[in-house]
Amino acid sequence: MQIKNKTFCLITLGCRTNICESDVISNQLLEESAVEVDKVNDANICIVNTCCVTNRAENKSKYYINQAIRANKCKLIIVIGCMPQIGITSLQHHKIGIILGNKKKTKLIEYIKSYKFHQPIIQKDRFKKNDIFQNYDLLMRTHTTRAFIKIQDGCDFMCSYCIIPFVRGRQRSLPHNKIIQIIQTLVKNEYKEIVLTGVNTAGYRENLNYGFIELLKDINGLSGNFRVRISSLEPFQLNKDIVDLITSNDKRWCQHFHICLQSGSDNTIQQMKRKYTIKDFFALCNYIRERNKMASITTDCIVGFPTETKDDFKISCKNIKKIQFADIHIFPFSSRPFTQASKLPISINDCEKKRRFIAMDKIKKTFKCKYLKKFIGKTLSVLFEKSKDPKIQIGHSEYFFTVKVKTNKSLVNEFVLVKIIKLENNQLFGELL
Numbered sequence: 001m002q003i004k005n006k007t008f009c010l011i012t013l014g015c016r017t018n019i020c021e022s023d024v025i026s027n028q029l030l031e032e033s034a035v036e037v038d039k040v041n042d043a044n045i046c047i048v049n050t051c052c053v054t055n056r057a058e059n060k061s062k063y064y065i066n067q068a069i070r071a072n073k074c075k076l077i078i079v080i081g082c083m084p085q086i087g088i089t090s091l092q093h094h095k096i097g098i099i100l101g102n103k104k105k106t107k108l109i110e111y112i113k114s115y116k117f118h119q120p121i122i123q124k125d126r127f128k129k130n131d132i133f134q135n136y137d138l139l140m141r142t143h144t145t146r147a148f149i150k151i152q153d154g155c156d157f158m159c160s161y162c163i164i165p166f167v168r169g170r171q172r173s174l175p176h177n178k179i180i181q182i183i184q185t186l187v188k189n190e191y192k193e194i195v196l197t198g199v200n201t202a203g204y205r206e207n208l209n210y211g212f213i214e215l216l217k218d219i220n221g222l223s224g225n226f227r228v229r230i231s232s233l234e235p236f237q238l239n240k241d242i243v244d245l246i247t248s249n250d251k252r253w254c255q256h257f258h259i260c261l262q263s264g265s266d267n268t269i270q271q272m273k274r275k276y277t278i279k280d281f282f283a284l285c286n287y288i289r290e291r292n293k294m295a296s297i298t299t300d301c302i303v304g305f306p307t308e309t310k311d312d313f314k315i316s317c318k319n320i321k322k323i324q325f326a327d328i329h330i331f332p333f334s335s336r337p338f339t340q341a342s343k344l345p346i347s348i349n350d351c352e353k354k355r356r357f358i359a360m361d362k363i364k365k366t367f368k369c370k371y372l373k374k375f376i377g378k379t380l381s382v383l384f385e386k387s388k389d390p391k392i393q394i395g396h397s398e399y400f401f402t403v404k405v406k407t408n409k410s411l412v413n414e415f416v417l418v419k420i421i422k423l424e425n426n427q428l429f430g431e432l433l
Contacts, residue, residue, distance in 0.1 A: 003029065004034070005034070005035065007042055009046050010026050013051035016197040017199055020197055040071045048079050079099050084122075097115055145191065145412070146192075147194055151197070152200060153173075155168065159262075160271065183222060192383050193227055195228075203234070212237070216242065217245065219252075227398065228253055232259075234275075256298070263305065265308065267307070297326055303330060325364070328364040328368075372401060372428055377421075383396055384416060403430050405430050405431065405432060
């Protein structure tokens with residue numbers, strides 16, 4: 001199939017790793033003179049980069065696949081990513097031309113070029129212990145301010161609820177000299193924020209002598225006007241050396257730690273096969289706040305895990321209130337195929353999961369508001385992004401919450417000092433200094 005002058009629409013579900021990989025694919029298509037469009041109905045080629053980490057994510061992926069199937073103009077529908085790893089049969093449809101797993105999606109251009117109509121291409125990955133990182137040349141996307149770099153893929157930890165090791169394989173990392181080269185190129189192209197992402201980001205390890213902390217030190221030593229944000233971190237991999245480096249260099253590193261707790265109950269943490277206790281988590285958060293009392297600590301939390309009793313949930317809520325997160329991503333438990341938790345008897349119905357979700361969401365909103373209030377009257381460095389409203393400019397602070405400023409002046413891709421003046425509907429507003 002010819003790619004030149006074809007219109008394409010790329011729909012991405014799920015994590016930042018998927019976003020990063022979609023950026024690569026999009027750039028590859030643009031290099032082949034394809035034209036990107038926003039709507040499925042305007043596309044000759046529709047690509048759905050799927051997610052299946054929860055039932056909701058899987059259903060959302062199916063929704064967009066069906067939307068592409070119904071689109072009249074779409075000549076080639078492509079389904080890639082995590083869903084093909086768990087169920088190719090359920091995806092097969094006479095209008096879907098290419099189905100690829102996670103390892104092969106970076107070679108999508110080759111598959112499109114070799115595709116012949118009514119001759120579907122279906123490739124599912126088989127992961128091996130010694131798999132290497134799937135390297136690719138184009139890792140940047142034409143975002144105005146922010147670029148994602150996937151430094152690591154896969155996971156060796158078999159948490160009982162998690163499907164990721166089954167759909168992305170074992171842990172593997174991008175060589176550090178490639179990462180440094182990419183960052184230098186991005187900075188040269190005036191990107192102001194670099195996001196280090198991966199399935200298990202802090203598990204980055206090139207070899208026995210070079211791990212995550214060595215990579216952070218090398219990045220810290222680079223010159224240029226840019227900052228770095230790290231995506232989610234596991235508490236058992238985040239140590240004092242990493243915290244010290246980040247908090248001691250607030251011009252280079254966003255003061256934001258997204259640390260995956262999943263539950264505030266030791267009983268549930270143990271059943272989830274997680275590698276820490278709530279006491280360990282308290283100690284880690286306390287140390288971060290000793291180093292920077294304003295640091296943003298956010299987390300993920302699963303409610304309604306099969307073994308989570310009402311008492312476990314009460315303990316979880318109590319401990320999460322003690323930690324006082326700046327924000328929480330809350331997920332009702334989803335049973336995923338192949339996982340240990342999928343074999344547990346269902347003891348919590350959807351109604352009870354929803355009740356627990358609402359209770360946890362109330363805690364989240366209370367402490368998010370409490371955290372944001374601390375910044376009223378403070379001066380922050382805000383990196384502004386493209387705004388939909390020309391009268392309101394919006395950007396992210398070094399603590400990674402958004403700040404709005406009422407001004408007609410375009411501030412896109414600029415670091416600007418802003419004084420925070422008010423909190424309205426859990427949204428901070430500031431004025432330019």
